[in-house]
Amino acid sequence: MSIIRLMTCETAIEANLIKGRLKNEGIEVFITNENFSNLMPHYNHILNSGIQIMLHETDYDNARTLLGLNAKTELICPNCQSKNIKMGLGKNKIRKIIAIIMSLLIFTPFNNLNSVYYCKDCKSEF
Template sequence: MKFINLKTCNDVIEANIIKGHLQDEGIQCYIANEHISNLLPSMNVIKGEGPNIMVMESDFEKAKELIETNMEGEVDELNR
């Protein structure tokens, strides 16, 4: 079971909204870098790093489609 990065978010709030939508659809996911982005939020902007939404590789396309369809305007860019 390999997890891959679906999206790098601007902040933890955005990441948790996306995580909630994915979990509601039965997609296993977690937020990587959640705590460090809370400690150093300015680094998210400066370095372009932030919390990452990680999904199982087998769910990537379903998750991508779900976000693009249901969260239009809330998600800027997916990582793949």
């Protein structure tokens, strides 16, 4: 029986709420990278870091069902209700690319470069 990652959370509060919910249902879980992510939050999402919820492989499907992670959600533009959506760097693409290059040159991440959803029909970001 191996241990696998269920999901990665942004904050310790979110991770502990999910951990409590799963433990109440009898699923044994534990959290990794909590201290590192609290000390260095700008490293979240770099090299797959973040607060990770780990569990036994046999409990994986049950935990996903309990948390509603199996439900497929389809992205719809809030402005025009289109389903023609893509993910990208957004309107400030040049600034984000410059930040990536600068962070590579001086070996320090400046900020989390969050991707945004972009509607190809009405050109809005969300």
